[in-house]
Amino acid sequence: MSDSIAKGLVGVVADTTAISKVNPETNSLLYRGYPVPELAEHCSFEQVALLLWNGELPSDAELAEFTEFERENRALDADVREVLDRLPSNAHPMDVVRTALSFVGARALAEHPDEDGLDQAKRLFAVIPSIVAANQRMRRDQEIIEPRDDLDYCQNFLWMTFGEEPAPEVVEAFRVSMILYAEHSFNASTFTARVVTSTLADLYSAVVAAVGALKGHLHGGANEAVMEIFRELEGGVEPGAWLDEAFKQKRKIMGFGHRVYKNGDSRVPTMRAALEKLAAHYERPDVMERYDGLEQAMADRKPIKPNLDYPSGPAYDLMGFETEVFTPLFVAARVVGWSAHVLEQRADNALIRPLSEYSGADERHIQS
Numbered sequence: 001m002s003d004s005i006a007k008g009l010v011g012v013v014a015d016t017t018a019i020s021k022v023n024p025e026t027n028s029l030l031y032r033g034y035p036v037p038e039l040a041e042h043c044s045f046e047q048v049a050l051l052l053w054n055g056e057l058p059s060d061a062e063l064a065e066f067t068e069f070e071r072e073n074r075a076l077d078a079d080v081r082e083v084l085d086r087l088p089s090n091a092h093p094m095d096v097v098r099t100a101l102s103f104v105g106a107r108a109l110a111e112h113p114d115e116d117g118l119d120q121a122k123r124l125f126a127v128i129p130s131i132v133a134a135n136q137r138m139r140r141d142q143e144i145i146e147p148r149d150d151l152d153y154c155q156n157f158l159w160m161t162f163g164e165e166p167a168p169e170v171v172e173a174f175r176v177s178m179i180l181y182a183e184h185s186f187n188a189s190t191f192t193a194r195v196v197t198s199t200l201a202d203l204y205s206a207v208v209a210a211v212g213a214l215k216g217h218l219h220g221g222a223n224e225a226v227m228e229i230f231r232e233l234e235g236g237v238e239p240g241a242w243l244d245e246a247f248k249q250k251r252k253i254m255g256f257g258h259r260v261y262k263n264g265d266s267r268v269p270t271m272r273a274a275l276e277k278l279a280a281h282y283e284r285p286d287v288m289e290r291y292d293g294l295e296q297a298m299a300d301r302k303p304i305k306p307n308l309d310y311p312s313g314p315a316y317d318l319m320g321f322e323t324e325v326f327t328p329l330f331v332a333a334r335v336v337g338w339s340a341h342v343l344e345q346r347a348d349n350a351l352i353r354p355l356s357e358y359s360g361a362d363e364r365h366i367q368s
């Protein structure tokens with residue numbers, strides 16, 4: 001293999017972006033210039049979505065117009081429900097979301113062929129919570145709950161999932177997680193969306209492909225895998241001993257490590273604080289004990305720090321989401337970043353097509 005090959009595209013700068021800046025030197029993250037912890041403190045998820053798409057925070061009028069559109073486009077119609085019904089009840093929720101979005105996209109392109117990319121993005125933003133909530137309820141043999149247009153995005157998402165008005169502490173942690181998950185430059189799923197877009201394919205195709213890329217445990221699927229680790233640590237298991245055994249088995253510790261941040265994920269302190277408040281709300285100090293115990297045990301052994309999936313997994317678990325539904329929650333947030341990147345890629349497109357070095361058999365011929 002020649003030295004010029006960047007396996008995994010490690011260290012390759014593939015293009016410019018004005019959407020977010022991930023800075024591993026300062027452990028910081030900006031969306032359109034704003035520090036993300038500031039956005040998480042002051043903004044709704046709807047405001048952050050408009051910021052990521054448009055480049056500026058919305059005026060009151062712009063926010064009101066988007067809020068009206070979002071609330072009007074939440075409900076699942078009979079066809080989408082039928083798609084959900086037709087899938088096996090034990091299909092993975094990421095497969096369900098991917099399939100449902102593919103259906104929504106095919107129909108929207110046929111029915112609204114001239115709709116622009118931003119309106120398509122807003123349509124997906126509005127409907128994904130209903131798909132995710134319905135899927136969790138169907139997995140539990142519960143009736144699907146209709147959206148409520150007197151609730152904001154996060155309140156309504158929790159309402160449709162659990163059928164009760166969520167406590168403010170829960171809404172707060174959920175809102176913070178949505179904002180933190182919304183965007184992260186050229187991560188694997190966003191890059192997938194950009195590759196698809198670079199061929200001049202439509203936004204729905206890019207999003208469906210991105211959902212597939214997010215599913216894996218090295219990317220979004222890690223929030224689900226983190227919960228499996230937390231379960232293994234239940235019942236007073238000593239985190240150091242658990243970790244030593246995991247390393248012996250050459251296991252990757254889900255929720256730790258990052259391709260870009262080598263000294264800590266900028267989003268973790270904000271999400272950890274939200275998790276801590278949530279654990280206090282549910283009177284579950286044991287969750288923070290496991291969280292801090294494993295983080296410390298890792299720090300004692302290797303300089304590998306938690307990433308955002310580490311606090312998000314147990315936070316979603318405390319809220320009552322099924323573990324398999326965690327990554328679809330990531331989809332609901334990241335659809336904003338994906339679609340912002342689709343629009344950016346389109347505005348200044350070049351087909352993404354790297355080269356490869358051939359390593360197969362030497363030229364040979366059919367013997368006749």
Ligand SMILES: CC(=O)SCCNC(=O)CCNC(=O)[C@H](O)C(C)(C)COP(=O)(O)OP(=O)(O)OC[C@H]1O[C@@H](n2cnc3c(N)ncnc32)[C@H](O)[C@@H]1OP(=O)(O)O
Nearest residue numbers: 217218219220222251252253254255256257258259307308
């Ligand atoms: C929102 C997100 O998508 S954040 C990422 C979520 N993914 C995870 O949490 C999965 C667990 N983490 C990992 O697998 C990795 O850290 C990745 C895939 C995220 C980043 O990986 P890369 O940038 O390719 O780093 P790489 O895998 O080469 O790691 C460098 C070294 O650290 C080790 N390492 C990195 N992360 C971990 C981990 N979580 N557990 C154990 N060892 C790890 C690697 O084994 C490697 O060791 P080596 O040099 O002895 O072979």
Ligand SMILES: O=C([O-])CC(=O)C(=O)O
Nearest residue numbers: 183184186187188259260
């Ligand atoms: O940036 C990455 O490679 C993964 C990540 O943290 C994200 O997508 O949020």
